[in-house]
Amino acid sequence: MIEAKAREFICDMGRSMFERRLTFGSSGNISVRVNDGWLMTPTGSSLGRLDPARLSKLDDHGRLVGGDDPTKESFLHLAMYRERAKAGAVVHLHSTHSVAVSCLDCINHEDVLPPITAYYVMRVGKLPLIPYYAPGDKALGEAVGKAAAKHNAVLLANHGPVVAGTSLSAAVDAIEELEETARLYLLLHGKPTRYLNEDQIADLYRRFPPQG
Numbered sequence: 692m693i694e695a696k697a698r699e700f701i702c703d704m705g706r707s708m709f710e711r712r713l714t715f716g717s718s719g720n721i722s723v724r725v726n727d728g729w730l731m732t733p734t735g736s737s738l739g740r741l742d743p744a745r746l747s748k749l750d751d752h753g754r755l756v757g758g759d760d761p762t763k764e765s766f767l768h769l770a771m772y773r774e775r776a777k778a779g780a781v782v783h784l785h786s787t788h789s790v791a792v793s794c795l796d797c798i799n800h801e802d803v804l805p806p807i808t809a810y811y812v813m814r815v816g817k818l819p820l821i822p823y824y825a826p827g828d829k830a831l832g833e834a835v836g837k838a839a840a841k842h843n844a845v846l847l848a849n850h851g852p853v854v855a856g857t858s859l860s861a862a863v864d865a866i867e868e869l870e871e872t873a874r875l876y877l878l879l880h881g882k883p884t885r886y887l888n889e890d891q892i893a894d895l896y897r898r899f900p901p902q903g
């Protein structure tokens with residue numbers, strides 16, 4: 692993506708997610724791959740009030756070459772990119788329903804959310820839970836990288852989701868789908884529920900092969 696356009700788009704998407712309460716305070720971060728590295732949201736910044744000129748610019752090695760210091764969670768983004776060659780963007784949120792699900796005791800750590808809808812299966816697929824680590828612990832990056840080799844979305848325990856997409860639109864669509872599915876899961880909790888069955892899921896993957 693052309694850098695000037697990517698800068699504007701990151702700010703527009705950040706504001707949109709902030710205004711719809713998918714993120715709050717200075718939580719959440721966005722990165723986009725550009726020709727010569729990455730653009731990333733700065734540390735301590737609110738996604739609702741990003742300045743295109745102050746976004747962090749990292750080179751191909753992940754070193755800061757322009758703008759403000761990047762989010763302290765930049766290593767999560769770089770871990771996703773290292774394992775996913777087609778990833779063009781990564782979004783991480785502390786979105787309420789996804790965080791709530793990440794704290795539940797009864798979830799399947801290999802695949803946290805059931806296949807409630809076709810769009811969840813198509814945009815997110817399987818969602819592994821990454822064990823809890825303190826903020827900034829580099830072991831978290833290693834754990835995310837391991838899971839990212841097979842998954843475009845992961846859920847950090849007691850923390851929130853990290854999602855990669857071929858483009859920023861794709862990554863935002865997927866993380867929003869994940870958040871809404873977490874909300875549905877909590878709404879349905881304790882009620883007898885019909886999820887998509889294996890044949891229906893296999894048919895979806897045939898029609899819409901996973902991207903990014």
Ligand SMILES: [Zn+2]
Nearest residue numbers: 764785850851
């Ligand atoms: Zn976080």
